[in-house]
Amino acid sequence: MRGFLNIDKPAGHSSFDVVRAVRRAAGIRRVGHAGTLDPAATGVLPVALGEATRLVEEVLGAPKRYHASIELGAETDTDDGEGEVVARGDATAITREQVERGLGPFRGEQWQRPPAYSAVKRGGVPAYRAARSGAPLDLEEREVVTYAVDLLGFERATGEAPLVTLEVECGRGYYLRSLARDLGRALGCRAHLRALKRLGVGPFRAEESVPLDVAVERLRADDVETLVHAPDAVLTSWPALIVADEAVAELRVGRDIRTRRHWPHRVAPRGRRARCYGPDGHLVALLVATGIPDVWHPYRVLPASQRGEGAAAASGGGASG
Numbered sequence: 001m002r003g004f005l006n007i008d009k010p011a012g013h014s015s016f017d018v019v020r021a022v023r024r025a026a027g028i029r030r031v032g033h034a035g036t037l038d039p040a041a042t043g044v045l046p047v048a049l050g051e052a053t054r055l056v057e058e059v060l061g062a063p064k065r066y067h068a069s070i071e072l073g074a075e076t077d078t079d080d081g082e083g084e085v086v087a088r089g090d091a092t093a094i095t096r097e098q099v100e101r102g103l104g105p106f107r108g109e110q111w112q113r114p115p116a117y118s119a120v121k122r123g124g125v126p127a128y129r130a131a132r133s134g135a136p137l138d139l140e141e142r143e144v145v146t147y148a149v150d151l152l153g154f155e156r157a158t159g160e161a162p163l164v165t166l167e168v169e170c171g172r173g174y175y176l177r178s179l180a181r182d183l184g185r186a187l188g189c190r191a192h193l194r195a196l197k198r199l200g201v202g203p204f205r206a207e208e209s210v211p212l213d214v215a216v217e218r219l220r221a222d223d224v225e226t227l228v229h230a231p232d233a234v235l236t237s238w239p240a241l242i243v244a245d246e247a248v249a250e251l252r253v254g255r256d257i258r259t260r261r262h263w264p265h266r267v268a269p270r271g272r273r274a275r276c277y278g279p280d281g282h283l284v285a286l287l288v289a290t291g292i293p294d295v296w297h298p299y300r301v302l303p304a305s306q307r308g309e310g311a312a313a314a315s316g317g318g319a320s321g
Contacts, residue, residue, distance in 0.1 A: 001026055002050035003228040004059075008209035009037050009045040009198075018212055022047050025219035034059035035201055036119060038177075040082055043067075043198030044209050052231040054302060058286070059234050062202030063147060065169045068193060070180040073161035075190035078117040079177035089189035091162050096154035099164055102186050106179060107149050111141040115177045145171040149179075163194065202234055232275060232283045239274045241287065241296075248278045251285045251298045259294050268296075 009018055015036045023031040032053045034046040043066075048056050072091035076083035114120045116136040146168060153165035164183075168176065177193045184191025199206045210218075210227065218227050247257045268274070270291030276298070278284050287296040 001028055001224065001228065003048075003052050003231050004034075004204070004233060005047040005049065005215055005228060006204040006209045007045045007047050007215055008206065008211045009042055010212055011040055011042050013212065014039045015045060018045055018047060021212060021216055022049070022219065025216040032056055035064065035198075037198060038080070038196070040080060041196040041198065043196075044201050044204050044206050045198070046201050046204050046234075048231075049228065051302065054300065055231055055234055055286075059202055061172050062234070063169055063171060064174075064201050065167065065199040066176055067152075067197045067199055068166045068168060068176045068180070069195040070164040070166065070183065070191050071161050071194040072164060072184060072187065072189050072191045074192060075181060075184055076192045078192075079115045079175075079181045080193040081195075083117070083192070087190050089184070091187075091189035091191075094162055094187055094189055096151070098187060099154060099183075100151050102183055103149050103151060103166075105186070106183065107146055109143060109145050112144045112175065112178050112182070113141045114139050114175055115181070118175065118177075142173060144174045146174065147171070164191075167199070203236060235275045235286075239268075239272075241274055241276045242279065242281075243276060243284075244279060248284050251276065251301060252304060254298060254301065256290060256295050256297045257287075259296060268294075 005022065007018055007022070009015070015033045017039075019031050019033050023029060026049060028050060030050050030053055032048050034048060034056045037043065037045055046059050048059075071081070072094055073089060074085045075087040075089075077086050078084075116139070117132075118139075120139055148167070148169040150167045151164070152167055154162065155165075156162045166179075168174075168179070176196055180191050180193040197206070215227060218224065241259055243251075243257065243259070247259075250257050268289035270289055272289040274287045274289075274296065275283060276285045276287050276296075283302055285298040285302060286300040288299050289295075290297050
């Protein structure tokens with residue numbers, strides 16, 4: 001069995017809990033997830049089976065969408081509702097217009113400090129472990145990106161703190177808990193993440209996800225025809241090259257290939273990535289353009305004995321752009 005599952009992670013389960021459940025149900029050890037979700041969070045968690053684990057990095061780099069609820073008026077040590085309140089602020093006078101203006105700096109490229117309770121490591125020590133021991137790490141800011149931050153709702157019930165609802169599309173390494181914390185500080189009232197649902201990761205969408213318990217039941221029954229996505233389903237937005245057996249042999253030993261005769265009139269910019277198939281339609285390697293016209297370098301080669309199905313090749317039209 002090889003491919004991806006689009007799991008709807010339930011609240012109260014860690015991402016590794018999901019992996020462990022899938023591993024037992026599928027009866028295979030080679031299982032991994034593509035993008036950690038906090039235990040309290042729900043939504044899309046891509047899970048790779050078998051050979052597809054070699055493509056997890058490509059999923060991790062894909063844009064992600066979230067539905068986030070942020071409670072104004074209190075900051076916690078975990079930056080979400082699971083932690084202890086460490087600071088409070090008066091949010092009674094905060095308006096929707098102020099929140100909209102306050103979100104401005106959180107759009108586009110920016111620097112963000114990960115939460116003290118996170119899986120980020122320093123000196124080989126996870127931040128959450130150091131925080132639990134009472135010696136939180138001084139984590140460095142890192143560059144992240146948001147492609148869109150939309151204010152969906154602003155609710156203020158009598159006697160309750162305002163609740164802000166956002167939809168966020170972001171890149172790799174972005175923490176919605178950090179966004180909640182930093183937005184609260186920018187507004188001068190403190191805040192924390194109250195609820196989070198991941199709506200999508202690359203090609204995987206929440207409306208097409210499968211609840212964990214349903215996926216486990218189907219895996220045990222070997223009912224996987226519409227459950228498991230082909231390994232290269234995560235690459236369908238990439239250009240596809242289909243090459244002859246001679247080029248496949250070159251790729252197998254890590255050599256660059258020249259594609260002029262296979263892909264006429266195309267000169268890819270340096271750094272562009274593509275998926276490459278053999279004449280039998282099997283995914284052979286992931287390529288990156290070298291900057292030399294029509295010369296591609298294989299940066300990830302799939303084992304010949306475990307080639308994934310090339311269903312995405314057909315949709316790619318051979319040498320499509």
